Amino acid sequence: MTQEELTKTKIINQAQELGAEFVGFANINRWIEADDIPVEFHPHKIWPQAKTVIVLGLPLWLPIIDASPTVLGREQSNVTNELLKKVAFRLVAFLNGKGYQAVTTSSAVFSHVWAGYYAGLGTVGWNQTLLTQQYGPRVNLVSIFTDLELSGDPLLAENLCTKCLYCQKICPAQALIDNENRKYAQVDQQACLKNEKRLQKAFCDPCGACIKVCPVGEDRQLFENNNFVKYFEEQEILNDNPHAAAYKDWVHIRSYGSYSLEKNSTNE
Amino acid sequence: MAQIEVRLTEIIEHAQDLGAQFVGFASIDRWEESKDVPVELHPHSIWPQAQTVIVLGVPACVDIAPNRPRGQSNVTSDLLDQAAYRLALFLNGKGYPSVNIPQDSTGEGITEHKTVRVFSHERAGYYAKQGRGYHTKNLVTQQENSQLALVSVLTAFQLIDNT
Numbered sequence: 001m002t003q004e005e006l007t008k009t010k011i012i013n014q015a016q017e018l019g020a021e022f023v024g025f026a027n028i029n030r031w032i033e034a035d036d037i038p039v040e041f042h043p044h045k046i047w048p049q050a051k052t053v054i055v056l057g058l059p060l061w062l063p064i065i066d067a068s069p070t071v072l073g074r075e076q077s078n079v080t081n082e083l084l085k086k087v088a089f090r091l092v093a094f095l096n097g098k099g100y101q102a103v104t105t106s107s108a109v110f111s112h113v114w115a116g117y118y119a120g121l122g123t124v125g126w127n128q129t130l131l132t133q134q135y136g137p138r139v140n141l142v143s144i145f146t147d148l149e150l151s152g153d154p155l156l157a158e159n160l161c162t163k164c165l166y167c168q169k170i171c172p173a174q175a176l177i178d179n180e181n182r183k184y185a186q187v188d189q190q191a192c193l194k195n196e197k198r199l200q201k202a203f204c205d206p207c208g209a210c211i212k213v214c215p216v217g218e219d220r221q222l223f224e225n226n227n228f229v230k231y232f233e234e235q236e237i238l239n240d241n242p243h244a245a246a247y248k249d250w251v252h253i254r255s256y257g258s259y260s261l262e263k264n265s266t267n268e
Numbered sequence: 269m270a271q272i273e274v275r276l277t278e279i280i281e282h283a284q285d286l287g288a289q290f291v292g293f294a295s296i297d298r299w300e301e302s303k304d305v306p307v308e309l310h311p312h313s314i315w316p317q318a319q320t321v322i323v324l325g326v327p328a329c330v331d332i333a334p335n336r337p338r339g340q341s342n343v344t345s346d347l348l349d350q351a352a353y354r355l356a357l358f359l360n361g362k363g364y365p366s367v368n369i370p371q372d373s374t375g376e377g378i379t380e381h382k383t384v385r386v387f388s389h390e391r392a393g394y395y396a397k398q399g400r401g402y403h404t405k406n407l408v409t410q411q412e413n414s415q416l417a418l419v420s421v422l423t424a425f426q427l428i429d430n431t
Contacts, residue, residue, distance in 0.1 A: 019354055021361075061356065061367045063315050072386060075370035079349045086350075222365050224317065249315065252308045256386035 003099035008150055014094050015056055018087040022057030022132065022139065024119025027152040037114055043145050046109055049101050050145040052152075054091070055112065055119040057142075058084055059135040060211075062223045067250040068208035069199050069261070077140070077206055084142045095146055102146040112141035120153035125161040127168070127176050127185050127210050133160065136217025137210070160216045167210035170231055176210065202261050204254075271363030274425065282358055283324055286351035290325030290416055292396025295427050305391055311422050314387055317365050318422040323389065323396040324351055325416035345371045348419035356421050366423040389418040 008025055015023045028050055031042040043050040058080045064072050088104045095102035113130045116122055122132040122139075129137035133156075168176040168185065173195035175188040192207075199205035213231050220226055230246065237244050242251065276293070283291045296318055299310040311318040326344055352368035359366035369387045393416065 021357060063367050075372065079353050079370055082346060083350050083353065222360060249313060253314060253386055
């Protein structure tokens, strides 16, 4: 198949037309130069033809995550993930049609968060989520490997994470462990997964606690939500009064479509 | 995220480009005035910034609706959910806070919850079809016996008569 010349602008236009909000490019050298993650997780170790990683992202709406865990949050996550998968598949088909090899990849073997950072979409937060200027960590991501060699987008100069540790404080699984010798939290994957399974049983996964509480993101102004005390006082206030006016929207959303949650043994 | 002026016709065209065949608008006042829905199911009870509900619809064939094959149901749900999400994305990008409520917000597999939803798209569609002088593009319900599958976007975008 003959190769047609493709620019980043053409690819961005195509991806956005298909529905992507964020589109970033990272040359595979970024992984080699930075040495942040083990070599076996570098793109060209997973797929040797890879020269560039294209990262696509879609935001999640703060008011829905705020009420989490809920069935609405689960549906929102499903809708964005399905859309991302379709956009990625169709962008791969577009690249293949122009004569370039391209494949999508799974988060099981590849970190979309680090790819997003190397593609200039944001910075890696203390809790190892990608923080974007517009939506903080409230973004779902997918990555495409291609043999089309393109220049990488500039990295964000400023680290967006303020290390406020709200994510650690609110985590229902206590899965984010601060280690002074490390730049990022040590994530207790087992504790996090155990909590996810508890939520899955009740049809109200994903948890969303560490991303809803993050103060980074212009969406906090858009959705007029900078009341962080509300997150931390919730349990105490609702224990005293399950119908407290300040939480009536969250309580209403939670009361539909999901089973009651089993007690979280991590907190016992 | 500065606010950029958006006209109602722009929203209608955008929704149609995304696949919606019915695009209707209902001010949140409709819920308050009619008093036929419990207050906790009103759009601004779910999300206080809501001013307007935009309802998107695609046809659902009436013959098979009572026992709709799962495949077709998934196709319409996916189309509507993605159109609603992308319309919310468009409005948020223009500085109008917006949140789409997915079509099936009842909990997959929880049959006992299927009759009650966190928000009724059908009720929103009913208010939107009444129109109240706002633009309502209705391509399908003009046909007798036709039914629509519906989905809603709650938005801070306010309807005014000259938009």
